[in-house]
Structures are given as C-alpha cells and as structure tokens.
Amino acid sequence: MKLLTPNCVIRQIIRGFASMAKSNFAYVRQFETEDRCLPNTWIVVRVDGKGFHKFSEKHNFTKPNDERALSLMNKSAERVMNDFSDVIIAYGQSDEYSFVFRKNTSAYNRRASKLMTNICSLFASSYVFHWTEFFPDLPLLYPPSFDARVVLYPTEQNLRDYLSWRQADCHINNLYNTVFWALVQGGLTPKDAHLRAKGDSSEKNEILFTEFGINYNNLPEIFRKGSVLLKQKVKETCVKELKGETAESSPYERTVTQIHALHRDIIKRAFWDEYPHLLSNK
Amino acid sequence: MKLLTPNCVIRQIIRGFASMAKSNFAYVRQFETEDRCLPNTWIVVRVDGKGFHKFSEKHNFTKPNDERALSLMNKSAERVMNDFSDVIIAYGQSDEYSFVFRKNTSAYNRRASKLMTNICSLFASSYVFHWTEFFPDLPLLYPPSFDARVVLYPTEQNLRDYLSWRQADCHINNLYNTVFWALVQGGLTPKDAHLRAKGDSSEKNEILFTEFGINYNNLPEIFRKGSVLLKQKVKETCVKELKGETAESSPYERTVTQIHALHRDIIKRAFWDEYPHLLSNK
Amino acid sequence: MKLLTPNCVIRQIIRGFASMAKSNFAYVRQFETEDRCLPNTWIVVRVDGKGFHKFSEKHNFTKPNDERALSLMNKSAERVMNDFSDVIIAYGQSDEYSFVFRKNTSAYNRRASKLMTNICSLFASSYVFHWTEFFPDLPLLYPPSFDARVVLYPTEQNLRDYLSWRQADCHINNLYNTVFWALVQGGLTPKDAHLRAKGDSSEKNEILFTEFGINYNNLPEIFRKGSVLLKQKVKETCVKELKGETAESSPYERTVTQIHALHRDIIKRAFWDEYPHLLSNK
Amino acid sequence: MKLLTPNCVIRQIIRGFASMAKSNFAYVRQFETEDRCLPNTWIVVRVDGKGFHKFSEKHNFTKPNDERALSLMNKSAERVMNDFSDVIIAYGQSDEYSFVFRKNTSAYNRRASKLMTNICSLFASSYVFHWTEFFPDLPLLYPPSFDARVVLYPTEQNLRDYLSWRQADCHINNLYNTVFWALVQGGLTPKDAHLRAKGDSSEKNEILFTEFGINYNNLPEIFRKGSVLLKQKVKETCVKELKGETAESSPYERTVTQIHALHRDIIKRAFWDEYPHLLSNK
Known part of the structure; x- marks a missing residue:
C-alpha cells in the first residue's frame, strides 16, 4: 500500500x-535485477522450515510424527494454493512443502523472487494464523521462519522425478524415525537407538514387527506418503441475497475450486494416469 | 527438521x-541454481506488503496513518534484526521494510534466495504472531503476505541514496495522504480531494495550515520520517540462579544487543556522522 | 598455457x-560467478557479426548475396562443429550462425560463459584464418568481431521454432534484399527501391519476375534457405604406416565424423523426420 | 548486417x-535472458587462451618466453582497447589478458554476454590477423580459441587486488619457468628439472645465478612483469586535404588516443599514484 x-x-x-x-x-x-524463470518449464517453489528440530522440541511435538503439526502444514499449503491459481499440485512432508506451477504460468511475470517470497511469507503467516486451530491448548512460543527456493524442471519426467525424490525422502526418514523413536521410547539411548535403526529397510521393518508388533505398512498413510494437495472444480448451488428487498431470490449454480489432500504414492505411474490434466499444461 | x-x-x-x-x-x-551475492557489496532485503491497500481497509486502519499498524511493522522488523546479527540497520515506512546487511556478511553464504525468503517469512509470521499486542480488540481476518527482493549496492553513497530514496518516498506519500484524508474527512469526494492534494509541497502545507490548522512539521515524526532500527550494545547486570543450591550467587555483567527505533532524517549527513560504525564495515 | x-x-x-x-x-x-545452464535443455549459441553492414561494404561484398562470404561463414562454423563434439546441428544465414548442443551435453560443465566465448572466438579466428581461401585477391582490411549469446530451449517444439524463426528471417530478408538490389542496379535510388520493395511477398515475386525475369524460387537455395550443418559418421579405409620397417602394412577401417552442409527447409516436419537422431538426445 | x-x-x-x-x-x-552487470562496479573481462600449451609447442614458441608471442598478444589487446573506448587499462601475461572498464561504463548497456563475446572474438580475430607481423616465417597452423569471463569488482582495493593477483601469478610462473627451462636446456630431464625448480623464490634465484650466471632481476621486464596497456591523449597536427582544389590547406590540431605498453609493477601504490585518473572514474 x-x-x-x-x-x-x-x-x-x-x-x-x-x-x-x-x-x-x-x-x-x-x-x-530481473530474475524471470525460463519460459515453458515447470516452476517448483519448495518451502522448508528453518530450525524445526528445535521448534518441534520446544513445542513438544509428538515423535516420530505429530499429526497436528502435519495438518497445520497442510492448512498453510492450502492457503497458498488458494492464492496462487496456477499452482496445480503441492506436495508436503515433515516441515517442507513443494508447490508446482503449471508450465506456462505467467504469475508475477515468472519472476523468481516474487514467486518464492510471496509463497514463503504467506505460508509462514498462515502457519501462525491457523496455529490455535490445531494446537488449541499449546501457545505458540515464537514465530517460525521458512526458507524457499525456486527450481525449474524442463520435462514431465524431471518434474515427476523431483516429486518422487521428495516422497522417497519422506519414506526413508519416516521409517528411520519410526524405528528410532520406538527404540528410544523402549528404553535405548539415542546413540544405541541410532545404531540399531541405521540398517537397511528390511532390518527396520523386522525390528518394528518383532520387537514392537508394528506393521509399518499399516501406519497412517499421511506419515508414510506425505500429503498431496490437488484442486477440484465443484458445482455449488447459491442463493443470491438481495439486500433490502423482499423479492424472492432464485438459486443459481457456480463453479468453485476446492483443494483436497491425498496421502498416496506419486512415484508410480498410476497416480499420474489418474490425473492426466496435471501434466497436460491445460 | x-x-x-x-x-x-x-x-x-x-x-x-x-x-x-x-x-x-x-x-x-x-x-x-546458486545465487550468491557479489562479495563486498551492501546487501539490502526489502520486504513489501502485498495487497495492503485492501488489507488496511478490511482492518479499518486509521487514515492517513495507523500508529498500531506501524508499530506492528516495527515489532516484526525487530524480530528479523534479532535473528540476523549481520543486519546493522533497517528502515521502514508504510507497509515496507528494508534490511541492510553489513558489506562483508557471510550470512547464508550470501545466497540471495536464502536471505530474502528467511527474512520475508519471519517478518510475515511475526506480523501475525504480534498482531493482538497492537490490535487487542480487532481480530486478524486473514494471514497477510509480503514479497521481498535482494538489491546490492557497491558504495556507501549508493547505499545512502537507496535509504534516502525510501525516506523521500515516505515524505512524499505521507504529505499527500495527510492532505487527501483531511479533505475527504472535511467532506470532499476522493476525486476532488485528489485534485486539490496533487499540488506541490508548499501548496499542500498551505492547505493543511489554513484549512485545518495543521502544521505539518508538528505531526509525529514516525509518520513523516518512518522508522530507523539500530542495534546498541548495552551492559546488563545478571544474577546467576544456582539451582538446588543455597549458596549465594554473585551478580555479573554481560553485554546484550538491544534494538531501538528512531524517527529522524537519514538523508542528511548528520545521522551518518553520528553512527559512523554503520558504514565502517566493522 | x-x-x-x-x-x-x-x-x-x-x-x-x-x-x-x-x-x-x-x-x-x-x-x-557460476553460470551453469539448466540441465536437460537445448543449449543454443548464436554468433552474430558486429557491424557487418560496414564490413561488407568495405570489402565490396556482392549484393544482395556474396557466395564467398557465405562459404567463409560456413567454413568457420565447420571449425566450431569439429571442436565441439556435442554440437549436433548448426544453422547459418547472412552474418549469423546458431550452434545447437544436444540436450544433455556436459561440455564445459554447461557453463554459459565458457560455451559462448570459446565458440565465438573460434568462429572469429577461423573467419580470419580461412579468409584468403575464399577471397584470394581481396586482402582482409581489419579483424572482424562477433557477439554471441546462449539461449536455452526446454522442448523440441521450442528448439524447432527457434530454428524456424531464423530461417523465416533468412527468407524475409533475402527476398527483400533481392528485390531492393535488383531495383537499385536497375537505376532506382535506394529510397525509391525501398518504397517498391517493401510490399508483401507476392508483390516482391511479381517485381522480380516481370521486371527482371527472375523466378525467385530458382535462385540458389543457399541464399533462400541458409545453411544447415550436420555431422555424419563415415567409414574410412586407412593404411597404417610402420616407421622404419619393411613389413607390409594391412589396411584397416575407422569411423570419422564428417560435416556436410545442406540448404533446405528446416521449418517443415520432413527435415526432422529424416534426421530423427537430432531430437532423440542420443 | x-x-x-x-x-x-x-x-x-x-x-x-x-x-x-x-x-x-x-x-x-x-x-x-538479460545479464546486465551491477551498476557502479568495475567490469573486468579476462580473455584466456584455450589449449595454449599445445598451441605453443606446435608453433615452436621459444621457452620459457617467446617475445613474438607476447607482442602478438599485446597487439591483439591494443585492437580491443581501440574498439572499446571505456576500457581504461588492460593487463596481460602469458596467454591471458584482462580488460578493465571504467566503473560507470554503459557500453552495451553493461550486458555481460555482449561485452565478453565481443572482446573475446575481436581478440581472437586480431591474433590471427596480425600473426604474420610477428611470425613472418612461421605459418599459423590452425585458428586458436580463447575463453572469456566477466568479473565485477565493487571497490578500488578489490580491483587493484585483482590486477595484483594476475601480476603475482605472472611472477610466480615466470620464475619457475625460467629455472625449469634453464635446467632442461642444461641437460636435466623435465622431471628432475621440476624437482629442483619447485623450491622457494630464493632457491630459484640462487640456481639461476650460480649455475647459469643469470641475475633474474636483469631479465626483460616484459617477462617478469607482464604488460600494462594504457591510453594517452596526444595532440596531432593534421593537414586537411582539399580534394580537387588547388587552394592551400591550413594545418590544424586534433586530439587522438594512443595506446602504449608498460612493463612495470602494478602491485605497489606508486603506479596508481602516477595514474590517478584510472581509479577516479572520470
């Protein structure tokens, strides 16, 4: 202003x-300086919590996953998607969120600084704004900050590989964290817990199953897969309110965009076949 | 995390x-991609409110200046200065704030994206976090966003001219706004108010004085000059609390950094002569 | 060194x-600073003569086209292609040449400065080096210079459109130049020649045909289409010379890369269907 | 064109x-993309021979220094300085040359690509163009190429340190090369020569003096210091030739820019004190 x-x-x-x-x-x-992104490439803005290890400790986040914290991340990401009509898909896990613009977006004239700072600041302010909805009994101790970066991907395959990379990262970290915290809560020192948790994938599954009766694959998908936000156009029936008039108002239809969260595999092809519009640049 | x-x-x-x-x-x-800033140049990060015209209307900000809103901006900027030890001066007016890093900072390895997104998101989350302190009776309706940019200035003169540019902008806008709103509150339409307010500086001062009895130069300096944040090292006397012991504890001194706000001219040389360390790169 | x-x-x-x-x-x-090109995009380096209007006048180039000059451009481009194994196609017209690297090249670690300056300087030094082959009786009066730029294209379509743009430019300029110079050589002032030559395509063809008996489509393709350089692997039979021995030497085959020039339409699909390896990133 | x-x-x-x-x-x-250089900074374009180790061997350059080759480098640099009026000083050694633009140049609108490619290609074409002047009996075997980069320096100190860095590099390499080649020409294998030449500065001076009777400090300064090109405005007396007239023509004065080469220390302050206009941005 x-x-x-x-x-x-x-x-x-x-x-x-x-x-x-x-x-x-x-x-x-x-x-x-001007920092326009190369045209006809996928623009990804990834937001990442700064010092969230400490932040999660100070706020007693449940280990290894705090569903309230993940939901707050999703809510903040939803705010961003609502404001940026050209963001077609977002993927979040842990304290990070990636926003993907359609290839030919001209949002902010494709200027990287504008895109990353607007998204990053809206994400951060939304995180604080919605905090009490998800942590009604826990006061926010200090305002968190996030960093953001812009990365460009020229092809569908590069973009899919980027998202696969983040989801694989989610899986790797979550499996490790699940084992590590089960062991710590079972009485091991962090150091010993780490030594046992650092094996390969099957060793970790084995520990969870035999020692804690946990079938990793039955854990909530939001922990194992992260969250995918998509937009959906739905029809709404509205009634126009005519101010200061007694005349009856006739209902009418309008199309609105809703954002919904999925927790499923985006590495495999099936997901992309189901949502072909995501890659079609329409 | x-x-x-x-x-x-x-x-x-x-x-x-x-x-x-x-x-x-x-x-x-x-x-x-890597985006390190050229070494040995002043790094300025300017944060700017997005859509704050609408934001200020929705929240009924007092016109032409809302002291609560300006104080909230200052508080948010203070948060940023506390977190970034290499920011030596900050200047804010209206819905914008500029943060100046010392020339040879190596914060975030001088990576532009890191600097602007961390500052911008901390500013935004602080704005929401501290909202109720300044607007106790006014609920925040939605989370605001800000954009940010990095600009490099190679010389002291360029840096001073940058800050002068922002303060001159403050003056120009504030004088106009003061006249414009006095006229509107006095009954003119916005269009007519604008026609009268768009004259030169002396015409505006004349309108304020003769028609509204306002001496522009007596208006609060925070409106006319904006806010300059500086750091000051002060000595504090502390008493170490020895837990679980009865032994007396001896008081000791420590140096802490305090941030204080000034509302004064930074265009003229006097300010810089008074704070020579700002430009000395120490 | x-x-x-x-x-x-x-x-x-x-x-x-x-x-x-x-x-x-x-x-x-x-x-x-580092200036690596975005991976997985087509890197195009376009070299462009500086002040070649004056250069062509000083060296009495034939108007509207000087076949010697075009051949010298082609020879210089061939030098570049020989040195840069990842340049898969080059297109030249007038005083400009575009070099296209395969999408996944790692030449010079994709650093834009290295690519454009090495190509540009080799092109320029080759132009002088080979001058006397093409202008045996005409001494080079001064060393010419060229500028160069790097442009990235993410998709096949973008790359093809880039090359189409350059070939369309060749056509437009050549048709105009052909008419203009025919009229000037026929006695018109440059100004009057321009006034007549600036009509649409069919008017220009008409002037050439009715006034000068020239069927534009019969003019040499190098003028109308420019030059396309491609690489071809061919088998050569060699005889190893054994130094200082009398033993007979057996002939053997080896594969070498040859560069050949075409003068044909690259806007239409047919060309690309004929050379599918160009776009296949193999 | x-x-x-x-x-x-x-x-x-x-x-x-x-x-x-x-x-x-x-x-x-x-x-x-646009690549304008930050305003108010010194723009340095450094040109560097590509594969000049091999180039010097193929052309039998005298070891450790070939005065003809150095003079050709200087001649090429002179060409560049003549074409770029805002280049105020150039420094060359071995197969490299640095061109320094005055701080506030607006040549090519400060676009980095334009500056480096034009300079680099003119340097390369000049090298070939003037070859026979310096190597009258030695045909150039193939066209050489150079790379170039743009580097920005914000302060006088940074700029002077850059040039000092290049001159120190000249000294280090030349002292080593002088010793190395003396030893090789004296019968040592390259490997043994290297082992003896790799000591510190005083050891190298000692070897040269005691074994070869060479006082390093008496060697030509062009070898030890490299070459500094400066511009000088001089007055010329001209006589206008009046074509087709018999009337006597009166002589008149005009100011022309001459480029002259120095071979002296630019690390110490004395040089800069002697040429104060270089740093004064006039």
Missing part, C-alpha cells in the same frame, strides 16, 4: 511534486 | 539405506 | 612458493 | 510483410 489512489494518479503526483527527490535518488532502482 | 540425528549421520544412513531411491531421483538437485 | 607441468604440480609449487601472494590476492576469485 | 537499410525501415517492413512468420516463431526471443 503506497497511496489510496490509483497507480496512474500516484505516478502523476510524484512526477509533478517530487521531481527533486526523484532525480537525486531514484537511480538506485537500476541496481535491481 | 529432517531427522533427529546429526547431519553427518543422516548422510551415512541415506547412503547405506536408500541407495535405490537416491540413484534414481537425487539427480534433480542439479537443477537448483 | 600456464606452465609446462601438470596442474597438480603447479598447485604444489604455488602453495609452497607464493603463499604470500596467494593469501593476499587470491580472494578475488570469489567474485567470479 | 541484416539489411542494407536503416533499422527503422527494417522494422517497418518486417511488420507489414512477415506477420505470419513473426507471429508463429518470434516468441522464442522470450527465452533470452
């Missing part, structure tokens, strides 16, 4: 009024 | 454990 | 010997 | 004539 009048008016005023100030200082704008 | 164990351990595990996943997907990291 | 010994030795020496110099000055390397 | 008519005319024609071609393909220009 600069002024309460239209931009064209502002420019007019500033020109007429502040010619001295402008002529002396405004040259500094030339030091700004 | 990725794992609960040190990074070196994480790498070890991932190597041994998830070689399959890694070998297939991890190549996508190569698509990330 | 820095030294006559291996790099590892150089480093050893410099470390032991010039520690003073190093510690004081070598930090300046940190001011260099 | 695109057409033989002014640019404004070209644009007019292309607009009216080739609208089809334009609308389909010209979008590919959007994939080009």
Whole structure:
C-alpha cells in the first residue's frame, strides 16, 4: 500500500511534486535485477522450515510424527494454493512443502523472487494464523521462519522425478524415525537407538514387527506418503441475497475450486494416469 | 527438521539405506541454481506488503496513518534484526521494510534466495504472531503476505541514496495522504480531494495550515520520517540462579544487543556522522 | 598455457612458493560467478557479426548475396562443429550462425560463459584464418568481431521454432534484399527501391519476375534457405604406416565424423523426420 | 548486417510483410535472458587462451618466453582497447589478458554476454590477423580459441587486488619457468628439472645465478612483469586535404588516443599514484 489512489494518479503526483527527490535518488532502482524463470518449464517453489528440530522440541511435538503439526502444514499449503491459481499440485512432508506451477504460468511475470517470497511469507503467516486451530491448548512460543527456493524442471519426467525424490525422502526418514523413536521410547539411548535403526529397510521393518508388533505398512498413510494437495472444480448451488428487498431470490449454480489432500504414492505411474490434466499444461 | 540425528549421520544412513531411491531421483538437485551475492557489496532485503491497500481497509486502519499498524511493522522488523546479527540497520515506512546487511556478511553464504525468503517469512509470521499486542480488540481476518527482493549496492553513497530514496518516498506519500484524508474527512469526494492534494509541497502545507490548522512539521515524526532500527550494545547486570543450591550467587555483567527505533532524517549527513560504525564495515 | 607441468604440480609449487601472494590476492576469485545452464535443455549459441553492414561494404561484398562470404561463414562454423563434439546441428544465414548442443551435453560443465566465448572466438579466428581461401585477391582490411549469446530451449517444439524463426528471417530478408538490389542496379535510388520493395511477398515475386525475369524460387537455395550443418559418421579405409620397417602394412577401417552442409527447409516436419537422431538426445 | 537499410525501415517492413512468420516463431526471443552487470562496479573481462600449451609447442614458441608471442598478444589487446573506448587499462601475461572498464561504463548497456563475446572474438580475430607481423616465417597452423569471463569488482582495493593477483601469478610462473627451462636446456630431464625448480623464490634465484650466471632481476621486464596497456591523449597536427582544389590547406590540431605498453609493477601504490585518473572514474 503506497497511496489510496490509483497507480496512474500516484505516478502523476510524484512526477509533478517530487521531481527533486526523484532525480537525486531514484537511480538506485537500476541496481535491481530481473530474475524471470525460463519460459515453458515447470516452476517448483519448495518451502522448508528453518530450525524445526528445535521448534518441534520446544513445542513438544509428538515423535516420530505429530499429526497436528502435519495438518497445520497442510492448512498453510492450502492457503497458498488458494492464492496462487496456477499452482496445480503441492506436495508436503515433515516441515517442507513443494508447490508446482503449471508450465506456462505467467504469475508475477515468472519472476523468481516474487514467486518464492510471496509463497514463503504467506505460508509462514498462515502457519501462525491457523496455529490455535490445531494446537488449541499449546501457545505458540515464537514465530517460525521458512526458507524457499525456486527450481525449474524442463520435462514431465524431471518434474515427476523431483516429486518422487521428495516422497522417497519422506519414506526413508519416516521409517528411520519410526524405528528410532520406538527404540528410544523402549528404553535405548539415542546413540544405541541410532545404531540399531541405521540398517537397511528390511532390518527396520523386522525390528518394528518383532520387537514392537508394528506393521509399518499399516501406519497412517499421511506419515508414510506425505500429503498431496490437488484442486477440484465443484458445482455449488447459491442463493443470491438481495439486500433490502423482499423479492424472492432464485438459486443459481457456480463453479468453485476446492483443494483436497491425498496421502498416496506419486512415484508410480498410476497416480499420474489418474490425473492426466496435471501434466497436460491445460 | 529432517531427522533427529546429526547431519553427518543422516548422510551415512541415506547412503547405506536408500541407495535405490537416491540413484534414481537425487539427480534433480542439479537443477537448483546458486545465487550468491557479489562479495563486498551492501546487501539490502526489502520486504513489501502485498495487497495492503485492501488489507488496511478490511482492518479499518486509521487514515492517513495507523500508529498500531506501524508499530506492528516495527515489532516484526525487530524480530528479523534479532535473528540476523549481520543486519546493522533497517528502515521502514508504510507497509515496507528494508534490511541492510553489513558489506562483508557471510550470512547464508550470501545466497540471495536464502536471505530474502528467511527474512520475508519471519517478518510475515511475526506480523501475525504480534498482531493482538497492537490490535487487542480487532481480530486478524486473514494471514497477510509480503514479497521481498535482494538489491546490492557497491558504495556507501549508493547505499545512502537507496535509504534516502525510501525516506523521500515516505515524505512524499505521507504529505499527500495527510492532505487527501483531511479533505475527504472535511467532506470532499476522493476525486476532488485528489485534485486539490496533487499540488506541490508548499501548496499542500498551505492547505493543511489554513484549512485545518495543521502544521505539518508538528505531526509525529514516525509518520513523516518512518522508522530507523539500530542495534546498541548495552551492559546488563545478571544474577546467576544456582539451582538446588543455597549458596549465594554473585551478580555479573554481560553485554546484550538491544534494538531501538528512531524517527529522524537519514538523508542528511548528520545521522551518518553520528553512527559512523554503520558504514565502517566493522 | 600456464606452465609446462601438470596442474597438480603447479598447485604444489604455488602453495609452497607464493603463499604470500596467494593469501593476499587470491580472494578475488570469489567474485567470479557460476553460470551453469539448466540441465536437460537445448543449449543454443548464436554468433552474430558486429557491424557487418560496414564490413561488407568495405570489402565490396556482392549484393544482395556474396557466395564467398557465405562459404567463409560456413567454413568457420565447420571449425566450431569439429571442436565441439556435442554440437549436433548448426544453422547459418547472412552474418549469423546458431550452434545447437544436444540436450544433455556436459561440455564445459554447461557453463554459459565458457560455451559462448570459446565458440565465438573460434568462429572469429577461423573467419580470419580461412579468409584468403575464399577471397584470394581481396586482402582482409581489419579483424572482424562477433557477439554471441546462449539461449536455452526446454522442448523440441521450442528448439524447432527457434530454428524456424531464423530461417523465416533468412527468407524475409533475402527476398527483400533481392528485390531492393535488383531495383537499385536497375537505376532506382535506394529510397525509391525501398518504397517498391517493401510490399508483401507476392508483390516482391511479381517485381522480380516481370521486371527482371527472375523466378525467385530458382535462385540458389543457399541464399533462400541458409545453411544447415550436420555431422555424419563415415567409414574410412586407412593404411597404417610402420616407421622404419619393411613389413607390409594391412589396411584397416575407422569411423570419422564428417560435416556436410545442406540448404533446405528446416521449418517443415520432413527435415526432422529424416534426421530423427537430432531430437532423440542420443 | 541484416539489411542494407536503416533499422527503422527494417522494422517497418518486417511488420507489414512477415506477420505470419513473426507471429508463429518470434516468441522464442522470450527465452533470452538479460545479464546486465551491477551498476557502479568495475567490469573486468579476462580473455584466456584455450589449449595454449599445445598451441605453443606446435608453433615452436621459444621457452620459457617467446617475445613474438607476447607482442602478438599485446597487439591483439591494443585492437580491443581501440574498439572499446571505456576500457581504461588492460593487463596481460602469458596467454591471458584482462580488460578493465571504467566503473560507470554503459557500453552495451553493461550486458555481460555482449561485452565478453565481443572482446573475446575481436581478440581472437586480431591474433590471427596480425600473426604474420610477428611470425613472418612461421605459418599459423590452425585458428586458436580463447575463453572469456566477466568479473565485477565493487571497490578500488578489490580491483587493484585483482590486477595484483594476475601480476603475482605472472611472477610466480615466470620464475619457475625460467629455472625449469634453464635446467632442461642444461641437460636435466623435465622431471628432475621440476624437482629442483619447485623450491622457494630464493632457491630459484640462487640456481639461476650460480649455475647459469643469470641475475633474474636483469631479465626483460616484459617477462617478469607482464604488460600494462594504457591510453594517452596526444595532440596531432593534421593537414586537411582539399580534394580537387588547388587552394592551400591550413594545418590544424586534433586530439587522438594512443595506446602504449608498460612493463612495470602494478602491485605497489606508486603506479596508481602516477595514474590517478584510472581509479577516479572520470
């Protein structure tokens, strides 16, 4: 917010009024650089919690997964998707979230700084805004921060591999964390727990099953797969309220975009076959 | 937060454990680009409210200036300065804030994306976090977002001109807004108010004085000059509490960094002469 | 050429010997920036003559096309293609040449500066080196310079459209130039020639045919289509010469890469169907 | 060279004539990126020979220094300086040359690609163009190539340190090479020569003095210091030739820029004190 009048008016005023100030200082704008993303590539903005190890300890997050914290991440991501109509899919796990713009988006004229800072700040402010919905009894101790980056992927395969990389990361970390915390809660020191948890995948499954009676594959999918946010257009029936009139109002239909979360495999082809519009650039 | 164990351990595990996943997907990291800022230049990160015209209307901000809103901006900026020890001065006005790193900072290895997103998200989350302190009776309706950019300035003169540019902008907008809103509150339509307010500086001062009895120069400096945040090292006397002991504890001194706000001219040389350390790169 | 010994030795020496110099000055390397091209995109380097309007006048190039000059351009491009094994196709017209690297090239680690400057300087030095082959009686008056740029194209369609754009540009300029120069050589002033030549395509063809008896489509394809350079692997029969021996030597086969020039339409699909390896990233 | 008519005319024609071609393909220009250099910083373009170890062997360059080759490098650099009026100083040694633009140059709108490719290609074409002047009896076997990079330096100190770095490099390499080749020419194997030459500076001086009677400090300065190119404005007396007239012509004065080479220390302050205009940005 600069002024309460239209931009064209502002420019007019500033020109007429502040010619001295402008002529002396405004040259500094030339030091700004343009950072437009290469056209016709998938733009991914990944948001990542800063110092969330400490943050989760200070707020007593449940180990190895805190469903409230994951839901708050999802809620914040939903806020971002609602504001950025060209984000077609988002994927989150742990304290990170990736937002994928359609290939030919012209949001913010594809300027990387604009995209990453707007998304990152909206994500962060939403996290605080919605905190009490998910942690009604736990006050937020301090405002968290996130970093963000822009990465470009030229092909469908590159984009799918990126998302597969994040989901594989989710799996690897979650399996390790599940075993590690079961062992710690069972009485081992962190060091010993780590030594036992660092084996390969089948060893970890074995420990969980024989020592704790846990079948890893039965654990909630949100922990094992992370969260996929998709948009869906649905039809709503509305009734227009006519203010200050007694006339009856006729109901009408409109299309709205809803965001829903899935917790499923996005590495395999099946997911992409089911949602072909995601890669079709339509 | 990725794992609960040190990074070196994480790498070890991932190597041994998830070689399959890694070998297939991890190549996508190569698509990330490096964006280190040129060494030995002043790094400025400017945060700017997105859609704050609408935001201020929805929250009934006082016109032309809402002191609560400005104080909340200052509080959020203070949070940022506390977290970034290499930010030596910050300047804010309206819905924007500029943070200046010392020339030779190596914060985040001078990576532009890291700097702007961490600052921008901390600013935004702080804004929401501290909202109720400044607007105790006014619920925040939705989470705000900000954009941010990194600009580099090679010389002291360029840096000072940048800050002068922002303060001149503050002055120009505030004078106009003060006149405009006085006229509107006095009964003019926005259009007519604008027509009268768009004159030069002396015309505006004249309108304020003769028609509203306002001496512009007597208005609060925070409105006319914006806010400058500086760090100050102060000595504190502490008393160490010795837990579970009855022995007396001796008081001791420590140096802490305090942030204080000024509302004064930073265009003229006097300010910089008074705070020579700001430009000395010490 | 820095030294006559291996790099590892150089480093050893410099470390032991010039520690003073190093510690004081070598930090300046940190001011260099990395400019790697996005992976998995087509890298195009386009070289463009600087001030070739004047250059062509000073050297009395034949108007509207000088076949010697075009051949020299092609020869220089051939030099570049020979040195850069990952350049799979090149397209040239007038005083410009575009070199296309295969999508997954790792030449110079995909660093844009390295690619464009090496290609541009080799092109320029080759142009001078081969000058007398094409202009045996015309001394080169001064060394020409070229600029170059790197452009990335993510998809086959984008790449084909880029090359189509250059070939369409060749056609447009050549048709105009052909008409313009026919009229000028027929006695019109440049200004009047321009006025007549600036009509649409069919008007230009009409002028050429009715006034000069020229069927534009019968003009040499090198003028109308530009030049496409492709690589071809061919088998050669060699005879190894055994030095200082009288034993007979047996002939053997080897595969060598030859570069040949085509002058044909690359806008239409037929060309690409004929050379499917160009787009297959093999 | 695109057409033989002014640019404004070209644009007019292309607009009216080739609208089809334009609308389909010209979008590919959007994939080009801008790479303007940060304002108010020293722009250095360093040109570096590619594969000059091999090049010098193939052309039998004298070891450890070939004065003809160094003079050809200087001649090529002179060409560049003549074409780029904003290059205020250049420094060369071995097969490299650095060109320093004045801080506030707007040459090519400060676009890095334009600056480095134009300089690099002009350097390369000049090298071939002037070859026979310096190697009258030695045919050039193949066209050499060079790479180039742009580096920005924000302060005088950084710029001076950059040039000091290159001159220190010259000294280190030349002292080593001088010893190494003296030993090789004295009968040692390269390996043994290296073992003896790799000591510290005083050891190398000792070997040269006691074994070869060479006082290193008496060797030509062009070898030990490299070459510094500076511009000098000088007054020339001219006589205007009046064509086709018998009237006497009166002599008049004009100022021309001459480039002269120095071979002296640029690390110490004395040089810069002597040429204060170099750093004054005038």
